[in-house]
Amino acid sequence: MNDIIYLDNAATSWPKPPAVLQAMQTCMLEYAANPGRGSHQMAVKASRALFETRKQVAKLFGVRNPNDISFALNTTHALNQAIKGYLREGDHVICTNIEHNSVRRPLEYLRKHRGIEISYIQNDKTGELNVKDIEHAIQQNTSMVIVNHSSNLLGTIMPVGEIGELCRKKGIKLLVDAAQSAGILPIHVSDMNIDMLAFPGHKGLLGPQGTGGLYLHPDLELDVLLHGGTGSKSEDIDQPNVRPDRYEAGTQNTVGIAGLNEGIKFVLQETVEKIHARELLLTRKLMEGLMGINGLTILGPAWDQPRTGIVAFNIKETDSSELAFILDQSFKIAVRSGYHCTPLSHATAGTMATGAVRVSPGYFTTDDEVDALIAAMKEISTQYA
Template sequence: MSGVLYFDQAASSWPKPPAVMDAMMQCMQEYAANPGRGSHGMAVKASRTLFETRKNIAKLIGVRNPNNISFALNTTHALNQAIKGYIKPGDHVICSNVEHNSVRRPLEHLKATAGIDLTYLRHDEEGNMSLQDLKEALRPNTTLVVVNHSSNLLGTIMPVGEIGEICRNHGAKLLVDAAQSVGVLPVHVSDMNIDMLAFPGHKGLLGPQGTGGLYIHPELDLEPLLHGGTGSQSEAIHQPTVRPDRYEAGTQNTPGIAGLNEGVKFVLHETVEKIHAKEWALTQQLMEGLLGIQGVTILGPKLGQNKTGIVSFNIQDVDSSEVAFILDQSFQIAVRAGYHCSPLAHEIAGTLAKGAVRASIGYFTTTEEVTTLIDAVREIGSQYAK
């Protein structure tokens, strides 16, 4: 795959820092034992690696006690733990209509099976929501509000801190889907009044796939999504009450978490402020170039507005999958096309019929690569010019 220009960072970041791969290989070669399941040296070192990773993630997102972070396979896993572990029959839940299916589908499942009441907040075509609409949607039985920090289609950044304050004043809990923000945008769970934060390891944190996690406020007790062995309280018939064991049944992905640790350390060293600034500058370069091509339209916030490194676009009425196929086959440029697991977001953007091409920027993207993508889109656009 050498020579491919990778603009699918919103799905999985690539390339990874070399230390990520080195740490995973070292783990496999030296201490790939079960963490928490033995007192021998390899098992102890595996346990220490998990705890060090928790500490570094806690430092990054403003968590005081690292044990309030439980590891997950990905953001979807973490969101399911949060949603299904907290919501009870009869609860009223609010979420936005730009949520990923990882939020929408669990909520709709509970609506169908547990009788919860669900309200979707409208966003404008750029992905912005009204805080007044949120206030008016709150009810006495509203127990949870779920929002993404940044739309995976539009790149819009949500005012999570203000949403958190509204929820706190009402007595509702706030769950944030940080799939597109952790490692890219500043996140501080206390300052932003976040009760639960679901995040991936393989995107902004630059770790491998199969890693992620869920921050759970110390005052919340969720029903575990999985029950089984934890290496602790083994004499008990029920799931342990101690954290993080309560939410981590089964053997953890120690090699993956070892790699994740190095990704988090890289982010801490570079700082999210520096990462976001670089990605934003490249995003503006890409948007400005695309806007100069006849027939190209861009979804989400306009040029100059703050957003994450996601640029979704279309060329006239050409199907997005066709554009992505040409970029891949003729130009060796990797983007994503279709609905990006966010059909409601496509409804508000007016692109439900054909989807959108999504080009997403990463920290290792270069200005030259952006220029190459712009030139390729220009060439494709000229073929379909009316």
């Protein structure tokens, strides 16, 4: 598989730093026991691995107490915990019009079954947002604002700090979806007034799939999604209130979290700023190469505007899945096509008829690989001129 040019890092980053693989193998071979479920040496070592990773997450996001971070299967799991665990009947929620289905679907479920109200704020065609529109949408019963830090289709970066300041002044909780920003953009939960932060382990944090988590402000408590064994307060009939046990029922993915620990260490060592600068350089090189192709339209902010390493495009009215198939089969280039689990974004961008091809370079992507994608699209475009 090493001959594949992998440009789908917005879905899952690949390859991983070698230390990630080594940590997972070491865990499997030496201490893959249940953390928090025993007092023997292997269980204790597993518990220490989880706490060490929690400390790394806290360091990356400016969290004071590592126990305010609970591990989850992925960002979707974390978002569901935050949304379903906090919102009550009659609450009003504000979110943007470019949210992922991991936000939209839980909200629409609660609209049907719990009677919440939802206001979708309209972003412009490139995904840009006017914070004043959020302010104008606030009602007396508004309890939460939800925003993705960066669009997974358009690459647009949301003004989370400005939104957080507004929410703080109005006494509204802010939930941030960091699926496309954790490990790529600077995040400090206190400075940005973030009450809840859902993040993946398998994207910008360079860990394995099946990892992620939720930061929860120390003054907040949520209804839990899962009830069960926690390794603490086992004599009680109710789920314990102590963190992070309250939100981590069942055996955790110790092997994956051990790998995540090394991924975060790599990010901290390289620095988020360096990683973003590298991805932005590749992204701008890619956009410049694609802009001259006949019939090709790039979505999102202009090439010289702030954005994350996501470049989505179409060629005229061609179905995006057809283009991605050709890239895969004829050029051995892996990209993403379709609707990217965000139909709201496609409605905003005007691409519901075709979807879009999404190219997402990563920190380990080379200039030659970007050049190969550009050359391939130039060749493919001649078929649709």
